[in-house]
Amino acid sequence: MEKIFTVTLPDIGEGVVEGEVIEWIKELNTKLEQDEPVVIVMTDKATVELPAPYPGKLVKIYYQPGEIAIRGKPLYDIELDEALSCLPTQQKSEQIVNLPLVQKKAEAKIATCAQGKALATPATRKIARDLGLDLSLIQGSGSHGEVTFEDIKRHYSHSQAKAVPPLAFPDDQIEPLIGIRQLMAQKMALSKRFIPHFSYFEQVEATRLVKLRQKVKEEAAKEKIHVTYMPFLIRALSLTLKQYPLFNSSLEPENQHLRIHQPHNIGIAMATKLGLIVAVLKHVEKMSLAQIVRAYEQLKNRAVQNRLSPNDMKDSTITISNFGVLGGGGLWATPIINYPEAAILAVSKIQKQPLVINGSLELRDTLNLSWSFDHRIIDGDMAAAFSHYYATLIQNPAPLL
Template identity: 35%
Template sequence: MVEVKLHDIGEGMTEGEVIQYFVKVGDVVQVDQPLVEVQTDKMVAELPSPVSGKVKNIVVDHGNVVSVGTTLLVLEAKDMKTEQPVMEAVEETVLVKEESVFEQIEARAPKHEKRFVMAAPYTRKIAREFSVDIEKIIGTGPHGRITVKDVYDYVKKRDQVPTSLEVPQASSNDSQGQTKIEHERQTRKGRNDLIQDHQKPEVIPFRGRRKQIAKKMTQSLFTIPHVTHFEEADLTELLAYRNELKEMDIHISAAAFFIKAITLALKQYPIFNAKLDEKNEVIYLEKEYNIGIATDTEDGLIVPVIHHADRLSVRQIHDQLKTLTKKAQEGRLEPAEMRNGTFTISNVGPLGSIGATPIINYPETGLIAFHKTKKMPVVMENDEIKIRSMMNMSMSFDHRVADGAVAVAFTNRFKQLIENPKLWSIELA
């Protein structure tokens, strides 16, 4: 018995859907006869019979999605010795190709009788594209079947023939032949370069922090119905205020102002400082304002948390932010410094980002990203055009917990605060 399995047809597939069978139980089939049509994420393909024989059993019904390696149907093979390569002889006779230079050299060898060849139509197509006589290839597949890899390996060896033996000298009266030979050489070189490009990929272990990040992101994205609201804020006054502070030898990052302003806005819109418990059908409005800071490190994304940000001054937030960021970069964060966040910010502006749709840090309700600040002409209220320092923002929120209008109101409140820092930064100390 011969099992016909769903195999990787060269597209890196992992599964496929059985569309239709071209045969039924009891049918007699010939080698390379199409048996079944499958749909992958990239293409539709026909799987041919590896042997001649009879269909004994169909294992997987059409319409099912199965993994690579799954047996689709079972054949009862005929004695391979009785096979006559009629189809092969017809195909090789009809599909006559111009002889390559390599084949001109091989033509000097004694002629041999045609042998029985097992190869899928796709494999034969590849062989024809490289001007290869498929009979000359030794198959490494089941029952000596020739695979695509066998064709590539053969072409590699063929094209390693020394140039002095590979190209016979053309006579002075055969400039056309010389041009043809040169074209053949360049064509084969290009094909060989193409084969060389098919190198094995580098394998990176998918474990540790990367795997944990993937798990958390997947959980968040497929649990929370995300909606992202885009807004922009004028940071001209904030940047000017920071320069004033620098002159007094007070150095405070813009991110510290962002965190403090977010905390003040959350107090007015506590629905975004909340967590949904679907099982018990309740929403918890957190009384602590613990702001997570999405931080990029060599080991991946980490979110240290500034606890009780509402109780801290802007300067204290700046100091904690500086300490936590350094510890995150050095891999020295304590577990307690990454727990119990209630809202997260992502300051990707320094990285050059101008926009994104951030993923919420589950089980929180919202996350806001601050993007690159750049100078732009802005029409002021009196229709005067001025150059202002504008920053894009994008806030993702859980639409199960809050509606879009509330998200707009929340970001508008943040804008009012961050655009007028002197009105509330009396808490600076």
């Protein structure tokens, strides 16, 4: 008497609940040996080769290549060999897969499977569907030729650039978007498309900061170093990140990881002749205020002279933009996050504003803080606490020294 045993998608570990069927190694109605590979499944974590738990014949498959199998749901049926001395009982989960043991076998086959179908993890496929992209048109750069999240970003940027016909008039002047301008345009488009922004604003009294900066400025003048407010803002941001490290992070959507960065690599948005650039002051968490003053002065001079190296403009983990240095009376902004960071701060110039102090209206030096945050990582209450801590350091700046 024949006995049908249904094999379900096993527990592959690490919270994986689904996987894409890439290839059926064995065809229907073919004989299976115990532990013989039957099907290749790709999850967000790995590509695995699933073996037959018992000998028999493959009589039914529940998913075609490209379809998503669910953990614990039927994957295929085996007609068990009559020679089995003890027939197994059906269980909810028949096998636990040891990833390190099976992944090596799958790697040799993954590049040639799926008969020309674009390879990608389920998470990557979802992102492509949300953007309306055809994965078969995207060149994969993964180790086995699979399409990655980075491939989707590049393809999306290029497709967006070509999607809308330009508004053209006979006397228009054409300027090519190249170099830094092109790079910044791509990063801003990526940021707005992939990061759900939300903004938070706070006004802070800066009377003590103005006095402290004047004192430091006079001392630094002896060494012919010009001291702006930016080193103080940078130092305050680093001290705040030590209390709230989540704000010094970035999300990796392809594998659903949140990467919290240890170094405080603070990007400073600067307007140059070549366009808007983000110069990066690295490992600020290891610097004193005096060291930040000198390092920032050197970085700014390189930017003004267009002598920034590629290393000066990469690996930032959070960014500050000081629109106050541009003049004018702008009070607030909604800055675009420097992709793939979690936050950006834009500050106004320090100016006199009426504040209520002990029941009386007084003119005080104030600084306006405009934040943008990645809402996938940061909630409103967290943003308020983070901004308040930063504002406290601006209002009472003694810890900056």
